[in-house]
Every structure is written in structure tokens, then in C-alpha cells.
Amino acid sequence: MFTNLGRFALFAGLLLVGQNSSAADKIRVLLVDGQNNHNWRATSPIIKKSLESTGKFTVDVTSNLSGKEADKPGSITPTVPFPVSLENYDVLVSNYNGASWPKSFNDDLEGRLRDGKIGLVIVHAANNAFGGWKEWNQMIGMGWRDKAFGARVKVDDSGKAEIIEKGKGDSTGHRYTGEFTVVVRDGEHPVTKGMPKEWAHPRDELYDNLRGPAENLNILATSYSPGTKTHEPMIFTISYGKGRVFHTPLGHDLGAMNCAGFQTTVERGTEWAATGKVTQDLPKDFPGEKVSIRK
Numbered sequence: 132m133f134t135n136l137g138r139f140a141l142f143a144g145l146l147l148v149g150q151n152s153s154a155a156d157k158i159r160v161l162l163v164d165g166q167n168n169h170n171w172r173a174t175s176p177i178i179k180k181s182l183e184s185t186g187k188f189t190v191d192v193t194s195n196l197s198g199k200e201a202d203k204p205g206s207i208t209p210t211v212p213f214p215v216s217l218e219n220y221d222v223l224v225s226n227y228n229g230a231s232w233p234k235s236f237n238d239d240l241e242g243r244l245r246d247g248k249i250g251l252v253i254v255h256a257a258n259n260a261f262g263g264w265k266e267w268n269q270m271i272g273m274g275w276r277d278k279a280f281g282a283r284v285k286v287d288d289s290g291k292a293e294i295i296e297k298g299k300g301d302s303t304g305h306r307y308t309g310e311f312t313v314v315v316r317d318g319e320h321p322v323t324k325g326m327p328k329e330w331a332h333p334r335d336e337l338y339d340n341l342r343g344p345a346e347n348l349n350i351l352a353t354s355y356s357p358g359t360k361t362h363e364p365m366i367f368t369i370s371y372g373k374g375r376v377f378h379t380p381l382g383h384d385l386g387a388m389n390c391a392g393f394q395t396t397v398e399r400g401t402e403w404a405a406t407g408k409v410t411q412d413l414p415k416d417f418p419g420e421k422v423s424i425r426k
């Protein structure tokens with residue numbers, strides 16, 4: 132009898148693993164929004180749906196509403212009240228660009244990220260936020276800042292990176308908006324492994340001259356800006372203590388976020404930031420020479 136029960140338990144366990152359906156196995160994502168000079172109410176649902184479509188994640192959304200926004204609903208109902216303890220999450224995805232978070236929340240993020248207990252993902256204008264938060268700037272590597280704020284990284288045709296020191300060159304901008312090509316510079320990283328060397332991205336703001344401490348960076352992909360006539364970092368990672376940060380300035384609006392390349396990049400980047408690995412195959416609709424849009 133004992134043996135039979137044991138066999139049944141083993142069999143049931145295998146079924147769960149095979150279907151990858153156990154919520155306990157999933158990566159716990161906290162998506163933060165609620166303030167942004169971009170349409171966060173429209174874009175957060177895209178990020179949530181994209182992550183959940185992989186079967187790898189559970190996604191809670193928390194909206195830090197304030198002022199005249201406080202009486203309006205968040206992007207998704209129900210949301211987790213803000214601020215929330217990060218102890219039950221493996222990775223924080225920021226779609227937030229607004230007023231400072233409470234110090235207790237910032238300290239929680241700093242401590243857990245430094246200890247490698249949580250990962251961080253930065254999407255587009257999330258890198259505009261919190262210029263006065265020193266540790267945040269270390270975490271995100273570079274953000275939308277004045278040229279006097281910090282260094283910038285530009286990449287030549289061969290892929291060689293050059294640091295431009297603070298004060299020299301231009302402040303952050305998007306001197307080109309339109310379709311552009313993403314060029315993979317490190318194809319061995321788990322996030323970019325298997326991606327075509329070059330892939331097409333639909334109309335988006337091409338951020339240039341991102342500024343910051345620019346320390347502990349790994350540039351995975353760049354895009355050539357006709358505005359700056361150089362290659363700008365477009366997918367990169369930062370190490371912060373034992374923690375992993377994944378950062379992409381892609382994703383200005385719905386059109387940009389419907390790109391299968393953008394979504395795959397964030398799906399893989401979020402898994403990598405949480406676990407250090409990527410277990411997702413490259414999807415069949417991943418773009419190559421032509422853009423690939425998910426509806």
C-alpha cells in the first residue's frame with residue numbers, strides 16, 4: 132500500500148512538472164505603475180499579458196496613484212495596494228515615471244537587489260525617474276538625464292564601446308523616432324541567445340545619450356540613430372551587488388510594445404533578472420528583416 136501511494140505521488144509530481152502548471156514554480160513579478168508621462172494605463176496590460184503568455188510568470192500590478200489621479204482606477208483591477216513589501220516577489224518590473232516612492236519601499240528594493248533576492252526590469256521612461264536617488268542611478272546604469280549628470284556610452288560600427296565623460300556631448304533625447312534596427316552585440320547572453328544578429332523594430336523613440344554612472348554594464352544590443360549618427364545602447368544589463376538589472380529603453384507606446392521583438396526581450400529579460408537563466412525558446416514570430424507585430 133505504501134509503495135503504491137509512493138508511486139502515485141511520484142506520478143502526480145511528474146505530471147505537474149510536465150505541464151509546468153504549478154503556481155509555486157512560477158516567477159513572481161511585481162509590475163509597478165501609476166504615474167508616467169506615457170500611457171501606462173494602456174501599456175501595463177500589454178506587459179502583463181506578454182509575461183503571462185509564456186506560462187513562466189505570475190504578475191501582480193501595483194499603482195502608485197497620487198494627486199488628481201488618486202480617484203481614478205489603475206491600469207488593472209484589482210491591483211495590489213502600494214506600497215507593498217517586496218518579500219513575496221522575485222522581480223520588480225517598472226513602468227513608472229513619477230513622484231518618489233516612499234523611503235521604506237526604496238530601502239526594501241535596494242537591500243533585496245543588493246543581496247540578489249530580487250531582480251529589476253526597466254522599460255523605456257522608467258529610466259527617466261528618480262534622478263536624485265543615488266542608488267537607483269547605480270541600479271539602472273544610465274537614464275534620461277542632463278549631460279552634466281554622468282557619462283554616456285556610444286558604440287561604433289564594430290561594436291566597440293566608448294565612454295564619453297559627463298559634461299561632454301549632448302543630454303539625453305530621442306533625436307530619431309521611427310522604425311529602426313536592433314543589432315545584437317552579445318549573442319551569448321541568455322536574453323539574446325538565438326536572436327538574429329539584426330532585427331527590425333517598428334516606430335519607436337530611439338533614446339540617445341543616456342547618462343549615468345554607467346558602471347557594471349553589459350551592452351547586449353544597440354541601435355543606430357540617424358539623429359546622433361552613432362549606435363545607442365538598446366538592450367543592456369547592470370549588476371548591482373549580487374542583483375541583476377535588465378534595462379531596455381524600447382517601448383514608447385502601444386505600437387512599439389506590440390513588437391514581438393520587444394515582448395520577447397522583456398519576457399526573457401524578466402526571467403533572467405529573476406533567476407539568472409532563460410528557459411524560453413525564441414518564438415516563431417520573432418522579427419528578422421521585417422517587423423513582427425503581435426495583436
Ligand SMILES: [Zn+2]
Pocket residue numbers: 169255256336382383384
Ligand atoms: Zn517615450
